[in-house]
Amino acid sequence: MKHGTVSLLLLSACLVSSSMSETVIKVLHIQKLPQVRAIWQEAADQYQKAHPGVKVQFDYLENEAFKAKLPTLLQSKDRPSVFHSWGGGVMVEQVSSGVCQDITKAAESGGFKDTFYPAGVQNFTVDGEIYGLPNDIGPIVFWYNKELCQKAGVDPTQIHDWDDFIAAVKKLQAAGITPIAAGGKDKWPLHFYPALLLMRILGKDGLDAVCAGKNGGFTSPDAVKAFQLYKELADLQPFQKGFLAATYPEAAGTFHDGKTAFHLMGNWDITEGRSDAADGKGLPDEKLGLFFFPEVKGGKGKWSDLFASLDGWLVTSDAPKETVDFMKVWLGKETQTKLASAGLFIPMVKGTAAAIQDSFLKQIAQVVEKSEWIQIAMDQLLGPDTGLVFNDESAAIAAGSASPQDATKAIETALERNKP
Amino acid sequence: MPNPTLIEEASAKKLPQPRGSLSSGLRASYRSGSLTTLLLFLPPALVLFTLFVILPVGEASYFSFFNWNGYGHPNKWVDFENYLRVFGDPIFKQSLGNNGLVILVSACIQVPLALWVALLIADRSRSSIVFRAIFFIPYILADVVAGLIWRYLYDGDYGIVGTIYRWFGQDAPDVLAETGWATAALLLVVVWKYFGFHMALFIAGRQNVPYDVIESARIDGASRWNITRFIVLPLMRPVVVLSLFFSLLGSLQLFDLIIALTGGGPLNSSHSAVSYLYTFGIRRMRVGFGSAVGVVLFIICVLVMLFYKRIFMRESASSK
Numbered sequence: 001m002k003h004g005t006v007s008l009l010l011l012s013a014c015l016v017s018s019s020m021s022e023t024v025i026k027v028l029h030i031q032k033l034p035q036v037r038a039i040w041q042e043a044a045d046q047y048q049k050a051h052p053g054v055k056v057q058f059d060y061l062e063n064e065a066f067k068a069k070l071p072t073l074l075q076s077k078d079r080p081s082v083f084h085s086w087g088g089g090v091m092v093e094q095v096s097s098g099v100c101q102d103i104t105k106a107a108e109s110g111g112f113k114d115t116f117y118p119a120g121v122q123n124f125t126v127d128g129e130i131y132g133l134p135n136d137i138g139p140i141v142f143w144y145n146k147e148l149c150q151k152a153g154v155d156p157t158q159i160h161d162w163d164d165f166i167a168a169v170k171k172l173q174a175a176g177i178t179p180i181a182a183g184g185k186d187k188w189p190l191h192f193y194p195a196l197l198l199m200r201i202l203g204k205d206g207l208d209a210v211c212a213g214k215n216g217g218f219t220s221p222d223a224v225k226a227f228q229l230y231k232e233l234a235d236l237q238p239f240q241k242g243f244l245a246a247t248y249p250e251a252a253g254t255f256h257d258g259k260t261a262f263h264l265m266g267n268w269d270i271t272e273g274r275s276d277a278a279d280g281k282g283l284p285d286e287k288l289g290l291f292f293f294p295e296v297k298g299g300k301g302k303w304s305d306l307f308a309s310l311d312g313w314l315v316t317s318d319a320p321k322e323t324v325d326f327m328k329v330w331l332g333k334e335t336q337t338k339l340a341s342a343g344l345f346i347p348m349v350k351g352t353a354a355a356i357q358d359s360f361l362k363q364i365a366q367v368v369e370k371s372e373w374i375q376i377a378m379d380q381l382l383g384p385d386t387g388l389v390f391n392d393e394s395a396a397i398a399a400g401s402a403s404p405q406d407a408t409k410a411i412e413t414a415l416e417r418n419k420p
Numbered sequence: 421m422p423n424p425t426l427i428e429e430a431s432a433k434k435l436p437q438p439r440g441s442l443s444s445g446l447r448a449s450y451r452s453g454s455l456t457t458l459l460l461f462l463p464p465a466l467v468l469f470t471l472f473v474i475l476p477v478g479e480a481s482y483f484s485f486f487n488w489n490g491y492g493h494p495n496k497w498v499d500f501e502n503y504l505r506v507f508g509d510p511i512f513k514q515s516l517g518n519n520g521l522v523i524l525v526s527a528c529i530q531v532p533l534a535l536w537v538a539l540l541i542a543d544r545s546r547s548s549i550v551f552r553a554i555f556f557i558p559y560i561l562a563d564v565v566a567g568l569i570w571r572y573l574y575d576g577d578y579g580i581v582g583t584i585y586r587w588f589g590q591d592a593p594d595v596l597a598e599t600g601w602a603t604a605a606l607l608l609v610v611v612w613k614y615f616g617f618h619m620a621l622f623i624a625g626r627q628n629v630p631y632d633v634i635e636s637a638r639i640d641g642a643s644r645w646n647i648t649r650f651i652v653l654p655l656m657r658p659v660v661v662l663s664l665f666f667s668l669l670g671s672l673q674l675f676d677l678i679i680a681l682t683g684g685g686p687l688n689s690s691h692s693a694v695s696y697l698y699t700f701g702i703r704r705m706r707v708g709f710g711s712a713v714g715v716v717l718f719i720i721c722v723l724v725m726l727f728y729k730r731i732f733m734r735e736s737a738s739s740k
Contacts (some may be wrong), residue, residue: 067703068702068703071489071490071705072490074491075491090705093491093705096491096492097491097492098492099491105537144637159594164490184597184686185683185686193542241576241577241597242577242594242596242597243597244574244594244597244598244685244686244687245594245596245597245602245685245686246597270465290445375642383705384489384703384704384705384707385489385704385706388703388704392687392688394684395685395687396687399599399686399687401599401687417487
């Protein structure tokens, strides 16, 4: 009898306590690095302590699995409160299907949105309404191997325009050095070339017009010219042997094993990329250098216009009202400064660049601070279908199986059929 | 549960099956117990089949008329545009061609080879059992594992192919990086992987050939070749037909191996119909287009299976 009362009391106590801590903020992320997760967890613990009854839960999905599962997940009852996003066309589709929440008011309160670089917030804004906030930026730059360049008599700091770059590639080849590593199987590492050439030739207004399909879109002469220049590079066969079957990690390994002179890649090449080298360490700081993608003579874009992977977080329609409040801690300057000083990535929060210790990241972050134009990756900007056609065609040109005219026509066709 | 004594009684009486009205037919089948059996055993299978086969097929054919990316509800009706795109896409044609190649290689190389090896090692000696195990191991491996293993073997820098070439002071070709070669490399792995399965089928088939027939032929002075040619092979015909049927089926389902080995590349030259569907329908969020590919694939499967059954399976059944 006594036992019965006790267990009844325990049961009711359990019921009460479980009904009290009902608010759960679920964050769906693709972050592999344990150091980053640890700092996030600190922020979550801090918030949970200050707000009893709110629980923050981080859920991890691997990159490809994330992309594949997200549409179903977002339309189910299990949808997260906050999820990783690259912005662009994919985000627009998510917003227009009503799974995202307009957080403009919450983000503007207390000037929270102004703590980020404007380009970052802009990336998660649709029709003037804010649906998410930026996390970090990974600008694409040319990494180079100092030893190999020296051997061939190439000074990468003197590469200012595309002709200089082509000359450097030829010089390296003459010295018997493979100029460039590229992960052609994944295709997106190759799409950086035509995309950056488009930026350098067309400038922001020009590229916006092309992506909107104006004046023939991708088939307009300037857009075709970008692919023409890319083809001229590809015709030199500058990539490592078998690059069409190499994935990004394999190509990063090739570069960090010291087998090629250049690697066009985001700043994750000095964290993730290095770990793909045969010794797991990659090129040491003193052997590594970076330069920004060269300008094109007569083009409207500048070297400091950045092409970047710009990651952030979108808030879903039924996320608890505490979500943005938590983001103020999680994406706030204090937490982001910790991440910056650990050299884990370049946060989108103003004033964090000073905390970055890593000399390469610092050099890039300083350009990010001043950059007038940050362009996101084509496969995100153009949406999944057109974006992947862009990648396909980039690989086809590198393989010599498509002409610039074929490629631009295929991209334009895909763009047309995906018009809303 | 139908009462067993009732069934016995009914069958003992050998009730004539009336061909009259529906109700009398039902009554008769109720009396014989088959209606009860039907009502008991049909629903689970029917419900499962409807839920997991008929409904998805119906849904896919509905989606295939829309331009839809998977978010919200499909609302952009495009008539047959998706189908026209499927048939107009050279990559789809090449993917189907690759399916055909797999069937061809399977029928011309894999199955005869498996049959030959099976006849050599169908006896129960110890060495035969060891060989059987060796040949069967690749089949046990998961497709993805096999794909990854071969990816390393084919690698021009680090793989065994590269090493062999370097012994002769040559630079190895990167087979997976060249169109044509990549497909050939894929075919080799398919033969290697499924060879053991066909061999196991043939060994079972060979062991089913009655020994007395062979013995009597031997007494009549038939040579080993004649026994194989005129007794063993004809008796094994149903197994060969079944084996070819599995190759067909396997080709139509080929997916994991491709994704792990080549990813359909280089330049989308080594896709099968299914990996094409995955790459261009699912990964690109073109649900409408992907559904159209799925429907086309479904129709191809149904046609192939019907014809194969008509032409080969029936013949082999009647020849028994």
